[in-house]
Amino acid sequence: MRIRSAGLVAGTAALALTAACQGGGQGAEQSQASMVIWADPERAGVLQPFADEFGKTNGIEVDVREVAADTIQSDFVTAHEGGSGPDVVVGAHDWIGNLVQNGAIDPVQLPQDKVDALNEVAVEAATYDGQLYGVPYAMENLALIRNTELAPEAPETVEELVETGGRLKEEGEVQEILGLQVGQTGDPYHMQPFYTSAGGYLFGTGDQGNPDSSDLGVGTPESVAAFEKLAEFGEEGKSVFKRSIDAENVGSLFNQGKTPYFVTGPWSLASVQEAGLEYDVSPVPGFEGASDPVPFVGVQAFFVASGSENKVLAEEFVTNHVTDPDLATALYEADPRPPALTGVNGKVSRQDPDVGKFTDAGADGQPMPAIPEMDAIWDPFGKAQAAVIGGADPQKAVESAAETIREEIG
Template identity: 85%
Template structure:
């Protein structure tokens, strides 16, 4: 599931954790004359044979170290500060602003022909302040998965979805109109398509096309109007958006047939298929008369650590091995998400209709902002959304969130 940028750990406890992850108390994570790659559990096993091949070709030992997905970013920054970090990091593109701010990664010198071979949105996502900081290998975005036995047709609007979902609920076929994780503290990632369809935005766009932290959309009239529209479908309205539905129960609601609709990403496909649900995939619908929804696009990438003691080899691995179709295919097979390498994406799309459907669902998506200021948005904005869905005044909730965000950004 999509993981938001983690807050940085601090102090000696964090350094101890980073060192433990890096190799059981070693002073450095880099074996002399070798290279170290940090990856999450899903990627580690896939990378090992390619790392071994790279090591043999270059006469070095390459270790792939497994680090927990929910701590890897913080551990990396802490290890970097202590001089014990890896040479290569595998992670999410929205970490880039924080990693650059901490001087933990270097720009990647990728030849233009290799850049052209990658998905444009993936390249945009890994570009920060005009420079490419990572080589992308996979993409993800939200879509609407529906139970085709209950809802044969893809809804064109939120109103269409709610009409069908409400009828099914009234007939006792389902328990919930929609499977959308909201939770008691909100979930801006999953609400983004609806927020943007209702006219809201988080940050404006600067002249360079990047998010502009000086233009905060939260708190502006458009965001208030967006929250008012969202409130219409909340607990005191149509009842489609509910705080009782969260990341812990939303998947089972769908796989157990308790809702016909599920807003989620490709990470949920395995569970849906295992449950034997007949399903279809389509874009998350927008509100009738509203804007086209703009879901977040997340990108997974390889980064070169600025503190690498083997930087030439690290750059060689990231620029040449990561852009190799064989590795891109292996990473896809381990975790089926749309590949960033166009050649592999086209091949996979021909063989797997689900990948093509998710790619189509994200066609209007934009990269999740990688600027450090985005960290200030998640908590207050999510809580404001949850409050409005629960019946709070939209204007008061949005303006309060905006004040908290501005105070944090400074």
């Protein structure tokens, strides 16, 4: 799962810098100004024809450079610090806090009519310190995929899910009640709907709407109560959440009909369809009588580099061309995740109802916290969840995780 400013270059030095960014040497000659976009391999090929058209219209060359998905953020920060970064970078919204902290991106000025054309949660995700820092084009979140031959009706609560899955397991129809990846070190992303339904939270919210790292929800009484609920459905309880189910086996578990339910994102749809199962998509349910589950929402966006030598044109491309329905549709076809443009989302949903169902499942979701302090959460919090699911004391596990996180945040 989940990838979440311009002006014509003037002067020989600026041209040499752009050439270096494209892989040329300092002495490389260029016949005209150029703009560089960094994107991961899955999107670079899709972008190039649109970039070529933009370049032709504006009398420049636009080079879409392929950068490995797992290094593009760090490579971008390093290039920015060295003065050789791109003009535009494509990536995840939860990079924003780190990129802003490093002074690597600028806010974008998106006309209100274009803001209104985007999904509200996607806009919220791309907003930091009250300013829009990226133009979203795709979203992703968790939902519940179910095998409709085994479970015809969508469960409204976790308890209802367990009742159906437990019966099927007793009858020998399935091996596991639920396909939810936990693993030996936990998985806070996939556990988030259940943790929030049980009353837990990660960070409070500051005055600017950003997650507030000084208000850490891990270690609070609410988080202890949430972990007690996770323990109730863990290996020494109802045996729904299990460490033996991880990212490596959860997909095949569902695709082979060994569990009726699968908590996952749109990235799993292709393999489910290839397996030939009858399936449907619905929101991840919450616990009976508890809070509504709040899955994370991830957003992919285009950002304008603060060091761009082509800022006016980069801004023009990001604000007026990323919101082009044709580009949004092409990006969706290359990687079928719900488009952020509501009109395009509606169009593709009519062709593929799963898109709309995933969008609906994330309607009340929370954008993945974009503050740098989020990095301190994943490892200790995941290990605490795995330990509690395996039978460890919830209060001790949560308080230990909180101590580690606070030390990391500083």
